[in-house]
Amino acid sequence: MLRPPPERTPGERGPPLKRLRLLFQVAFVAAVAVTGIRFALGSSLTSVEKYCPFGGLETAYALLTRSRFTCAAGELNLALFLSVIALALVARKAFCGWVCPLGAVLEWTGRLSRKLFRRSSFRGPWPVPPRVDAALKIGLRVVVLGAVLAATWTTGELLFRGYDPYYVLFSAHGHDVKAWSYAILAAVLGLAIVFPLSWCRWLCPLGTVLWPFSSAGALRLSRSGKSCTGCGSCDRACPQQIPVSRLDVVRTGECTLCLECTESCPAPGALSLRLPGRAS
Numbered sequence: 194m195l196r197p198p199p200e201r202t203p204g205e206r207g208p209p210l211k212r213l214r215l216l217f218q219v220a221f222v223a224a225v226a227v228t229g230i231r232f233a234l235g236s237s238l239t240s241v242e243k244y245c246p247f248g249g250l251e252t253a254y255a256l257l258t259r260s261r262f263t264c265a266a267g268e269l270n271l272a273l274f275l276s277v278i279a280l281a282l283v284a285r286k287a288f289c290g291w292v293c294p295l296g297a298v299l300e301w302t303g304r305l306s307r308k309l310f311r312r313s314s315f316r317g318p319w320p321v322p323p324r325v326d327a328a329l330k331i332g333l334r335v336v337v338l339g340a341v342l343a344a345t346w347t348t349g350e351l352l353f354r355g356y357d358p359y360y361v362l363f364s365a366h367g368h369d370v371k372a373w374s375y376a377i378l379a380a381v382l383g384l385a386i387v388f389p390l391s392w393c394r395w396l397c398p399l400g401t402v403l404w405p406f407s408s409a410g411a412l413r414l415s416r417s418g419k420s421c422t423g424c425g426s427c428d429r430a431c432p433q434q435i436p437v438s439r440l441d442v443v444r445t446g447e448c449t450l451c452l453e454c455t456e457s458c459p460a461p462g463a464l465s466l467r468l469p470g471r472a473s
Contacts, residue, residue, distance in 0.1 A: 210452050210455070210456055211452075211453070211456045214290070214291055214451060214452070217291045217292065218291070218294075218297035218300075219297075221292055221293075221294050221297065222294045222297050222298065225241055225244065225294045225363045226294075226363055228240070228241050228244070228363070229241045229363040229364045229365040229367065230365050232364070232365070232367070233364070233365035233366060233367065234365075240265065240364065240367060240368075241359075241360065241363045241364050241367070242265050242266070242270075242351070242354075242360065242364075242367075243265075243267070243269055243270065244269070244273065245270060245273070245359065245360075246270065246273040246274040246276070246277045246288075246399060247270075247274065247398060247399040247402075248265075248266040248267075248270030248271075248273075248274070248351070249266070249270040249271035249272070249273055249274025249275065250274055250342070250399075250402060251263055251266055251270075251341070251342065251345045251346075251351060251353070252264075252266035252267070252270060252271065253271070253274075254342075254345075254346040255346070255349060256271070263345060263349055263350070263351065264349070264350055264351045265351060265368075266351065277399075277403065278402075278403070278406055281403045281406035281407045281410055282406050282409060282410055282411065283410060283411050283412065284410060284411075284412050284450055285407040285410035285412060285413075285446070285448050285449065285450050286400070286403055286407045286410075286446070286447065286448060286449040286450070287449060287450045288403070289393060289400060289403070289449045290432075290449030290450055290451035291449075291450075291451070294359065294362075294363060295358055295359040295362065295363075295392070296390075296393055296449075298362065298382075299381075299382075299385050299389075299390050299392055299393055300389075300390060300432055302382055302385040302386060302389070303315050303317075303385060303389030303390050303432060305386065306318075306385070306386045306387070306389050307389075309386065313429050314428065314429035314430075314431075314434070315389040315390065315429075315431065315432050315433075315434055316389070316434060317386075317387055317388050317389050318387060319387065319388075321388065326394070326434070329394070329395040330394055330395060330447070333395045333396060334395060334396060334397065334398070334400065334401040334404075335401060337396050337397075337398050337401070338398040338401045338402065341353045341398050342398075351369075353398075354367070354368065354369040354370070355369045355370055355371055355373070355374045355377075356374070356377055358377065358378050358381045358382075358392060361374045361375065361377065361378045362378055381396075389432070390432055390433065393433075394433065394434075394447070403446070404446040404447075405446060406446075407446035407447070407448065408444065408445065408446035410446075410448075411468055411469060412450060412466055412467075412468060413442050413443060413444065413466070413467055413468075413469075414437065414442070414443040414448060414450075414454065414455070414464060414465070414466060414467075415441065415442050415443075415464070415465055415466070415467045416437065416438070416440060416441055416442070416443075416463060416464055417462055417463050417464075417465070418441070420460050420461065420462040420463040421438065421460060421463040421464075422459065422460045422463070423438060424438075424459060424460075425438050426454075426457040426458055426459060427454035427455075427457060427458055427464060428454075429457070430453040430454050430456070430457035431451075431453060431454050432449070432451060432453060433447045433448065433449060435447060435448060435454075437454045437464070442467075450466075452466075
């Protein structure tokens, strides 16, 4: 007989890891928002662009071919990009689940969607079939990444600025942000209500670059068939809609190590993090 997930009493605080991750998310969102506002008010010369890891890839071509950085991108962007790649090789897409400010906002939007449509998972009111979801993850993200890099590398300008929801949301009406930029942001947020984390899953160019490195990431979530009750709590808790309950080891590059699945699991020892060749 399947064991249902435990009920929480009203006012009970969430699990420690869940609270810790939320603290990280709030801290990074607040820090980036303050950075954007200070730059817009002229009290700082630091733009939110300076802390964007994707800028390191955007400027890579100019750095290799012309020994200079592209537009506002610089050494810090490149260092952050290489650091995020290194992190992915160890902790998969932990950057997306713990650090990325836009990812945090979109995850919170997904939680709002669950309340609005009274869903028990992140699948939204109209769940996308797994094959369609996989096709969008592969095809659409690669097209977006290719278009952004081609436009940047051929013009030497950061043309993605006005389309980038991260920059539009946190730059406080920064350079190249137009009225239509806010329409794009509204569309991304609206789409996240109907299809939670749709930007992260189907469109994010940085997520596309991290994907193969994350797939090779050392830390992996393992499921013990002996301890697992098959209740499906982990599947409903996963923001990335990974079918954790049907996998022995989560190898997909989509895993952000948010550990929502382990925090929701009612069976001790059913889910754990493992390094290759070592027990958790």
